[in-house]
Amino acid sequence: MKKIGVLTSGGDAPGMNAAVRSVVRMALDRGLEVFAVYEGYQGMVDGGDRIRPIGWNDVGGILQRGGTVIGSARCQQFRERNGRLQAAYNLVQHGIEGLIIIGGDGSLTGAHVLQKEWTGLLAELVETGKIPQETADTYQSLKIIGLVGSIDNDMYGTDMTIGADTALHRIVDAVDAISSTAASHQRSFVVEVMGRRCGYLALMGALAAGADWVLIPEAPPNVDDWEGKMCSVLAEGRAVGRRDSIVIVAEGAQDKYGNPITSQYVKEVLESRLGEDTRVTVLGHVQRGGSPSAFDRNVSTLMGADAVEAILADEAQTEPIVIGIQGNKISRTPLSHCLEKTWGVAEAIKHQDYDEAMRLRGRSFADSFRIVRTLVRALPHGPEPGKRRLRIAVMNAGGPAPGMNTAVRAAVRLGADKGHIMLGIDNGFRGLIDGDIQELDWMQVGGWASRGGALLGTNRKIPNESDLYAIARALEKHQVEGLLMIGGWAGYQSALALFEERHIFPAFNIPIICLPASINNNLPGTDLSVGADTALNSIVEAVDKIKQSAVASQRTFVVQVMGHYCGYLSLMGAMATGAERAYMHEEGVTLKDLVEDVRQLKKGFKRGKRVGLMIRNEMANEVYSTGFMSALFEEEGGDLFDVRQAILGHMQQGGDPSPFDRILATRLAARCIDFLETQIGGDEPESACIGQVQGEILLTDLRDLPRRMDTEHSRPKKQWWLDLRRVAGVLAQPAPHKKKR
Numbered sequence: 001m002k003k004i005g006v007l008t009s010g011g012d013a014p015g016m017n018a019a020v021r022s023v024v025r026m027a028l029d030r031g032l033e034v035f036a037v038y039e040g041y042q043g044m045v046d047g048g049d050r051i052r053p054i055g056w057n058d059v060g061g062i063l064q065r066g067g068t069v070i071g072s073a074r075c076q077q078f079r080e081r082n083g084r085l086q087a088a089y090n091l092v093q094h095g096i097e098g099l100i101i102i103g104g105d106g107s108l109t110g111a112h113v114l115q116k117e118w119t120g121l122l123a124e125l126v127e128t129g130k131i132p133q134e135t136a137d138t139y140q141s142l143k144i145i146g147l148v149g150s151i152d153n154d155m156y157g158t159d160m161t162i163g164a165d166t167a168l169h170r171i172v173d174a175v176d177a178i179s180s181t182a183a184s185h186q187r188s189f190v191v192e193v194m195g196r197r198c199g200y201l202a203l204m205g206a207l208a209a210g211a212d213w214v215l216i217p218e219a220p221p222n223v224d225d226w227e228g229k230m231c232s233v234l235a236e237g238r239a240v241g242r243r244d245s246i247v248i249v250a251e252g253a254q255d256k257y258g259n260p261i262t263s264q265y266v267k268e269v270l271e272s273r274l275g276e277d278t279r280v281t282v283l284g285h286v287q288r289g290g291s292p293s294a295f296d297r298n299v300s301t302l303m304g305a306d307a308v309e310a311i312l313a314d315e316a317q318t319e320p321i322v323i324g325i326q327g328n329k330i331s332r333t334p335l336s337h338c339l340e341k342t343w344g345v346a347e348a349i350k351h352q353d354y355d356e357a358m359r360l361r362g363r364s365f366a367d368s369f370r371i372v373r374t375l376v377r378a379l380p381h382g383p384e385p386g387k388r389r390l391r392i393a394v395m396n397a398g399g400p401a402p403g404m405n406t407a408v409r410a411a412v413r414l415g416a417d418k419g420h421i422m423l424g425i426d427n428g429f430r431g432l433i434d435g436d437i438q439e440l441d442w443m444q445v446g447g448w449a450s451r452g453g454a455l456l457g458t459n460r461k462i463p464n465e466s467d468l469y470a471i472a473r474a475l476e477k478h479q480v481e482g483l484l485m486i487g488g489w490a491g492y493q494s495a496l497a498l499f500e501e502r503h504i505f506p507a508f509n510i511p512i513i514c515l516p517a518s519i520n521n522n523l524p525g526t527d528l529s530v531g532a533d534t535a536l537n538s539i540v541e542a543v544d545k546i547k548q549s550a551v552a553s554q555r556t557f558v559v560q561v562m563g564h565y566c567g568y569l570s571l572m573g574a575m576a577t578g579a580e581r582a583y584m585h586e587e588g589v590t591l592k593d594l595v596e597d598v599r600q601l602k603k604g605f606k607r608g609k610r611v612g613l614m615i616r617n618e619m620a621n622e623v624y625s626t627g628f629m630s631a632l633f634e635e636e637g638g639d640l641f642d643v644r645q646a647i648l649g650h651m652q653q654g655g656d657p658s659p660f661d662r663i664l665a666t667r668l669a670a671r672c673i674d675f676l677e678t679q680i681g682g683d684e685p686e687s688a689c690i691g692q693v694q695g696e697i698l699l700t701d702l703r704d705l706p707r708r709m710d711t712e713h714s715r716p717k718k719q720w721w722l723d724l725r726r727v728a729g730v731l732a733q734p735a736p737h738k739k740k741r
Contacts, residue, residue, distance in 0.1 A: 427457035575728045
């Protein structure tokens with residue numbers, strides 16, 4: 001294979017540009033010639049200058065841009081065979097042997113049809129004399145790779161589609177803003193979000209923003225008078241002190257008989273039955289627009305890189321495949337299988353088989369729906385008859401991480417709904433030593449889902465031997481039967497210390513579970529920690545602004561980010577911002593590295609480069625500090641460029657948690673409460689840490705932690721994200737000379 005084409009089709013989605021950039025640069029690095037097909041399938045049908053070569057520098061500076069720089073369009077002609085015949089002719093004329101298509105299920109359905117008809121289309125072109133038989137023989141197969149670009153997250157084969165995370169950011173930001181004005185006036189708001197056949201955005205938006213009711217197509221209200229049930233719950237909420245009511249409606253919401261439920265109808269119901277001053281906000285295309293989130297930039301980058309590897313992997317491949325992400329791993333699934341499963345959900349909804357629709361959406365979707373149904377209640381159900389009420393304590397420990405409050409809220413409400421007594425420990429292990437423990441009720445944690453910081457307080461205190469007696473006394477005094485610790489490295493060490501002293505202090509012989517919350521993403525037993533996504537987005541937002549400043553004056557910035565001895569934020573931040581280099585402790589930094597980096601910077605600026613960006617982990621090297629690097633680059637840059645440094649500092653720990661962190665915190669907290677319920681009262685209760693590993697929520701025995709921990713550097717011995725260095729390195733390098741494969 002020598003030439004491939006890349007196109008974006010259907011509705012635009014934030015992150016498409018990152019995918020295009022990745023495809024183009026990775027393909028060029030592998031020695032391929034790349035053609036951009038402008039305006040999607042319309043450009044493929046039109047041909048001419050709408051199919052033209054695209055180079056390395058053509059995709060520079062597009063990583064942070066929303067939409068798609070190569071355009072997209074709906075194409076009626078391509079739906080017909082004559083249109084596809086013309087498209088095939090244009091592809092052959094340009095010598096294109098493979099296509100990487102970024103779009104939704106409609107776009108990928110079109111790709112599926114084109115590939116199936118390809119042989120017949122070429123035969124017809126030969127019969128009509130448009131191409132000779134030799135040309136048809138040369139291009140007898142067309143390899144197609146699909147990347148799912150859709151904010152609805154409605155296609156099988158990937159946990160997240162390109163653009164869905166950014167759309168969730170838009171929704172959550174809007175609902176957070178609406179909630180404050182609604183509370184000020186004691187109003188109700190109905191917020192309509194996208195999702196004609198998929199309730200993902202509505203469901204996850206409600207989970208992340210702490211909405212009071214949600215309506216989605218996969219699980220319509222199961223009673224005829226659903227309006228009465230909704231109004232009853234919202235009225236109860238007002239009666240116990242809620243100042244606002246937020247109802248999120250997917251645009252495809254319907255009742256159990258298939259009748260549409262519109263946002264306007266919900267507004268009328270609330271006004272007539274509750275006498276509420278109710279407003280409607282239809283978010284519309286704001287959900288599609290704007291700069292992509294850090295997650296969408298990085299996942300699009302990784303998918304694009306793998307798409308190139310996939311298109312080169314098997315020259316005889318005839319079945320198109322979809323590149324997706326499952327857990328934190330890039331996956332490949334046959335396109336026909338993905339389409340079949342995706343259409344299956346639509347068919348199930350159409351035939352009002354909602355159990356099947358939920359099953360096809362997957363376990364995490366169903367689990368999230370069950371959690372939301374509990375969290376939207378005005379008051380908890382309380383204990384089941386004959387079931388013992390447990391006393392469960394919740395605390396934070398370690399550095400503050402956005403999402404800690406979200407986890408506490410979920411744990412308290414889910415525990416209280418089961419009838420348990422939920423206790424809050426103030427100020428981390430320092431508060432536990434001092435006995436600062438209080439009972440938390442349902443309404444005390446109202447509004448905590450969106451709050452940054454740690455309202456229960458936190459610190460990095462690790463108890464020493466003299467503190468253990470006081471902790472045991474506090475646990476006994478308050479009759480604590482299970483402990484949920486939400487925090488980072490210091491919290492894990494402290495929980496482990498209590499666990500290891502059970503033989504001395506009987507009060508420690510209770511189940512303990514650790515929920516990972518640290519912006520450093522440096523905890524064992526999990527791929528991702530609550531708070532890391534928010535910190536990464538804070539870095540990306542800051543660096544985007546820094547790059548705009550640098551472009552204006554031919555400047556290189558050395559940006560220092562947090563992470564302690566873990567380079568996660570520096571590497572993922574560099575990938576999401578297009579930085580030339582990520583310096584991290586895991587790789588080390590040598591003078592030879594810095595000399596080579598200076599050489600590359602000078603070479604780039606001589607060729608017209610206008611901005612340089614280096615991202616340095618705070619502990620990358622004790623000697624080669626951020627100041628040292630900046631001074632070195634400044635001296636060696638001469639008149640080509642000047643240098644500034646930016647130390648982002650504690651802004652990375654601040655701000656409201658991202659949707660990803662809110663959802664992760666809530667799902668982990670739910671599983672923590674389930675775990676403690678099963679362990680409390682046992683003769684030998686187990687203790688564990690919880691985490692998301694390759695998309696699955698798993699438990700790791702606390703006894704297993706020491707062998708997984710690099711205690712000297714406060715990070716796990718194995719870190720999955722280090723495997724991404726190669727992709728980041730290829731895409732960030734200057735335009736290479738054309739290679740031969």
